[in-house]
Amino acid sequence: MYIKNETVSNSRLTIVTGHYGAGKTNFAVNLALYLKENARDDLITIADLDIVNPYFRTADFKKLFADSGIRLAVSDFANGSLDVPALNLDMRAALSQSERLIIDVGGDPEGARVLGRFSPIIRQFDYEMIYVINCRRYLTETAGQAVALMREIEKSSGGLRVTKLFNNSHLGKETTKEVIEESIPFAEEVSRLTGLPLLEFPVKVYVKPIWEL
Amino acid sequence: MKKTLMKGNEAVAEAAIRAGCKCYFGYPITPQNEVGAYMSARIHKRGGVFLQAESEIGAINMIYGCAATGTRCMTSSSSPGISLKTEGISYIAGADLPAVIVSVQRGGPGLGTIQPSQADYYQSTRAMGHGDLRLPVFAPYSVQEMVDMTTEAFELAEEYLTPVIILADGLLGQMMEPVSFGDDNSEKPGKSFSWAADGHMGKREKNEITSLRLYSEELEESVNKRFARFEKFKENHTRAEAVNCDDADIVVAAYGSASRVVQSAMEMARSEGIKVGTFRPITVSPFPEKALREACKVAKKVLVVEMSMGQMIDDVKMALEYKLPIEFYGRQGGFVPGPEEILEKIRGMKV
Numbered sequence: 367m368y369i370k371n372e373t374v375s376n377s378r379l380t381i382v383t384g385h386y387g388a389g390k391t392n393f394a395v396n397l398a399l400y401l402k403e404n405a406r407d408d409l410i411t412i413a414d415l416d417i418v419n420p421y422f423r424t425a426d427f428k429k430l431f432a433d434s435g436i437r438l439a440v441s442d443f444a445n446g447s448l449d450v451p452a453l454n455l456d457m458r459a460a461l462s463q464s465e466r467l468i469i470d471v472g473g474d475p476e477g478a479r480v481l482g483r484f485s486p487i488i489r490q491f492d493y494e495m496i497y498v499i500n501c502r503r504y505l506t507e508t509a510g511q512a513v514a515l516m517r518e519i520e521k522s523s524g525g526l527r528v529t530k531l532f533n534n535s536h537l538g539k540e541t542t543k544e545v546i547e548e549s550i551p552f553a554e555e556v557s558r559l560t561g562l563p564l565l566e567f568p569v570k571v572y573v574k575p576i577w578e579l
Numbered sequence: 580m581k582k583t584l585m586k587g588n589e590a591v592a593e594a595a596i597r598a599g600c601k602c603y604f605g606y607p608i609t610p611q612n613e614v615g616a617y618m619s620a621r622i623h624k625r626g627g628v629f630l631q632a633e634s635e636i637g638a639i640n641m642i643y644g645c646a647a648t649g650t651r652c653m654t655s656s657s658s659p660g661i662s663l664k665t666e667g668i669s670y671i672a673g674a675d676l677p678a679v680i681v682s683v684q685r686g687g688p689g690l691g692t693i694q695p696s697q698a699d700y701y702q703s704t705r706a707m708g709h710g711d712l713r714l715p716v717f718a719p720y721s722v723q724e725m726v727d728m729t730t731e732a733f734e735l736a737e738e739y740l741t742p743v744i745i746l747a748d749g750l751l752g753q754m755m756e757p758v759s760f761g762d763d764n765s766e767k768p769g770k771s772f773s774w775a776a777d778g779h780m781g782k783r784e785k786n787e788i789t790s791l792r793l794y795s796e797e798l799e800e801s802v803n804k805r806f807a808r809f810e811k812f813k814e815n816h817t818r819a820e821a822v823n824c825d826d827a828d829i830v831v832a833a834y835g836s837a838s839r840v841v842q843s844a845m846e847m848a849r850s851e852g853i854k855v856g857t858f859r860p861i862t863v864s865p866f867p868e869k870a871l872r873e874a875c876k877v878a879k880k881v882l883v884v885e886m887s888m889g890q891m892i893d894d895v896k897m898a899l900e901y902k903l904p905i906e907f908y909g910r911q912g913g914f915v916p917g918p919e920e921i922l923e924k925i926r927g928m929k930v
Contacts, residue, residue, distance in 0.1 A: 577843040
């Protein structure tokens with residue numbers, strides 16, 4: 367039996383991971399805004415640890431975060447012209463300066479590798495690691511594929527374990543009620559195979575091309 | 580077929596494999612690395628070969644050799660990498676060989692930026708290498724078009740014996756959109772060609788593949804033949820899309836990513852009562868001159884929008900023979916203009 371309808375936990379540290387293009391950044395942006403509005407914690411930091419994706423990343427939302435009073439921690443190289451996988455984020459400082467820290471990690475095992483470096487610090491906390499799944503993305507179209515990729519991500523993240531699943535199945539602008547409904551058996555199957563609960567959390571679309579009004 | 584969500588770069592690779600592309604040779608550069616990454620993970624399972632060359636120059640010359648055997652092959656790169664490939668592309672064109680080349684533009688000159696740009700329009704339409712040379716260039720504006728054009732490019736390259744260019748940009752490469760694919764022909768054997776250097780076992784005359792033609796008569800004849808084929812391509816495959824131009828006071832011309840923004844700007848302008856139409860070249864070489872003249876029949880002014888200092892605008896001016904006032908709006912440095920900026924420009928045009 368799968369477990370469902372879990373809400374956002376009170377963990378100080380939430381890690382957002384998943385397949386490249388599953389919708390991690392959009393989820394992370396929503397989570398930061400939600401916590402700012404609904405949790406009593408004032409100091410919320412969102413950290414962009416993506417070293418694989420050049421575009422469509424958390425650092426794109428600098429203004430939104432500034433306007434909402436959310437601290438954004440990014441590598442000096444994010445969104446620059448340097449496509450070097452460098453990361454000079456001070457995780458200890460980010461944690462000591464905020465009550466809630468959301469880490470948006472790059473996609474796939476390659477993107478999750480950066481977590482390895484921080485895993486000794488992360489493991490000192492009662493962390494939440496959310497695995498974002500989208501059955502309309504190639505490579506995670508079946509529950510079996512999604513679980514296999516999740517295991518790979520856990521392996522490359524220095525022994526961190528996923529604690530919750532988030533079904534973010536969508537087809538961009540062509541998302542319909544049917545597309546979402548069709549994805550429910552998939553998400554339940556991933557939950558059943560992993561024994562992990564599905565997170566219930568409504569999201570708005572923030573990550574989209576500039577021409578979508 | 581059920582639609583899936585893919586990045587433009589991934590979709591190009593999948594489309595190529597399905598089209599029967601047997602060899603991909605490339606060298607990494609942002610923002611098109613997903614093409615090579617996808618190929619390296621998948622093409623060998625579907626009867627093909629992925630090889631990361633020692634450089635872009637190495638990769639394009641592998642394409643030259645591979646194409647000479649009549650095998651479907653593709654390479655991709657971004658601006659500085661395409662610059663390195665142009666010598667090889669000229670050789671491939673000079674040897675009348677088919678190949679598909681995907682150019683995912685980033686900001687330049689030089690190393691520039693990894694952010695999107697349309698500053699390689701001249702390069703693609705005028706200067707894909709030295710010599711008297713015109714190549715077909717498709718300019719997709721969606722991930723679906725990247726798929727469809729890649730599929731078509733392999734066919735046309737073989738029909739017209741020419742490299743065919745897919746001119747995308749970083750945004751199209753990186754963004755995700757729902758796509759569907761046609762038939763999977765990856766397992767089908769490729770066509771055989773009478774001209775291919777694919778081994779004759781003494782049973783026929785040898786085929787010679789070269790771009791070297793030392794006798795002027797021979798070189799002139801080969802250039803003329805190639806241009807005649809390009810003319811035929813122009814007649815049969817020049818493509819454009821005009822929207823709301825029938826009553827438009829202002830026609831806004833843009834291709835690729837910029838045309839997506841222009842569409843949104845047009846909708847905003849129309850809702851304010853400004854009669855705006857849009858014109859989108861789908862082939863930028865050959866440029867759809869006739870279609871543009873048709874689209875501008877009642878227009879009082881034309882606006883060209885590009886993510887560059889203005890390159891396609893020259894083709895617009897020539898096609899319209901400078902008969903209409905033509906204005907320009909562009910962003911550079913990796914910026915994609917927003918619909919509001921373009922609307923502001925349209926409002927100021929006063930027709």
